[in-house]
Amino acid sequence: MDQMEDLPRGILKAIQVGKKNSKKIWFEPVSYFLKKKFREMQYLSEDELFLSLCKKKKHDPSHPLEFYVNELKENQELSDLYFRVVDQGKMPRKYQNHDERVEAVRVNVVLFYALIREFKPEVLIETGTAHGSMTSWIVTALYKNQKGMLHSIDLPPVDGELTMGMTVLPEDVGMLIPAVYRNHWTLHPGDAKVLLPRLMSEFSVDYFFHDSLHTRTHMLFEYNVARCLMQPGAFIVSDDILWNSSFFDFIRSHRLQGFGAFSNPNVGITLNEFDQYELGIGTYIR
Numbered sequence: 001m002d003q004m005e006d007l008p009r010g011i012l013k014a015i016q017v018g019k020k021n022s023k024k025i026w027f028e029p030v031s032y033f034l035k036k037k038f039r040e041m042q043y044l045s046e047d048e049l050f051l052s053l054c055k056k057k058k059h060d061p062s063h064p065l066e067f068y069v070n071e072l073k074e075n076q077e078l079s080d081l082y083f084r085v086v087d088q089g090k091m092p093r094k095y096q097n098h099d100e101r102v103e104a105v106r107v108n109v110v111l112f113y114a115l116i117r118e119f120k121p122e123v124l125i126e127t128g129t130a131h132g133s134m135t136s137w138i139v140t141a142l143y144k145n146q147k148g149m150l151h152s153i154d155l156p157p158v159d160g161e162l163t164m165g166m167t168v169l170p171e172d173v174g175m176l177i178p179a180v181y182r183n184h185w186t187l188h189p190g191d192a193k194v195l196l197p198r199l200m201s202e203f204s205v206d207y208f209f210h211d212s213l214h215t216r217t218h219m220l221f222e223y224n225v226a227r228c229l230m231q232p233g234a235f236i237v238s239d240d241i242l243w244n245s246s247f248f249d250f251i252r253s254h255r256l257q258g259f260g261a262f263s264n265p266n267v268g269i270t271l272n273e274f275d276q277y278e279l280g281i282g283t284y285i286r
């Protein structure tokens with residue numbers, strides 16, 4: 001199927017051409033539509049999403065989601081650095097203050113912060129860092145946990161290349177991560193096609209985030225590498241799942257359950273689950 005004819009991409013385009021301030025109003029009906037069309041996908045409120053994922057892992061959350069929302073809002077390091085980078089003209093000013101920034105992407109608080117605070121993973125891999133907006137939240141969660149390492153794989157973005165509309169200098173990749181948290185972050189400059197399988201086979205990875213090249217081929221490649229090389233029960237998170245139907249195709253073909261939030265149908269998560277047959281044979285690397 002041609003990428004432009006892809007249903008989720010059509011929806012994404014429709015959202016984008018909608019008037020800017022009506023954008024969010026589109027999200028809920030879009031989520032309902034996607035849930036109906038892709039039955040393996042569940043769209044929920046952020047609180048339900050957080051609780052459902054904890055339940056699926058048979059984990060009693062130690063705090064409600066609101067606790068983590070407030071923890072992020074109260075983080076002065078993140079706030080100061082974000083606005084310093086904006087004031088230096090290195091990023092456009094999208095939000096007036098830090099609270100507004102956190103509130104605007106509550107689903108990201110669940111996927112890139114609260115779950116990490118709850119599950120305290122040891123090894124995490126992300127593809128696609130650029131300024132490091134969500135990277136900074138992941139690394140902050142690891143710092144707060146006092147354990148864990150995020151490995152980020154990134155080709156610095158160049159305006160006009162690999163669908164990027166901005167340039168970030170190699171030394172500026174991850175610029176939104178406060179220096180005091182960086183003991184929990186390792187940057188691997190290079191192509192995810194080479195580095196992702198290498199790192200995934202080197203470490204026992206608990207958490208994977210895709211945010212690099214959003215083509216069908218590349219997304220399917222990364223999801224499948226993650227599926228084959230990660231532990232059963234590990235989290236697979238993806239940004240920009242509406243660019244094409246690869247995330248939906250991936251979860252369907254592996255009979256996985258996908259989750260998202262009504263407030264932003266463009267972000268998805270699934271658990272790397274296996275049936276008894278595959279578990280019986282073993283999923284480890286020999």
Ligand SMILES: C[S@@+](CC[C@H](N)C(=O)[O-])C[C@H]1O[C@@H](n2cnc3c(N)ncnc32)[C@H](O)[C@@H]1O
Nearest residue numbers: 128130132133134154155156157191192212213
């Ligand atoms: C959307 S940006 C990432 C934004 C980031 N996650 C954040 O929250 O700020 C995508 C990044 O992936 C990089 N990228 C694209 N293709 C890649 C590939 N094959 N391997 C590694 N990085 C890639 C781009 O250059 C860019 O830096």
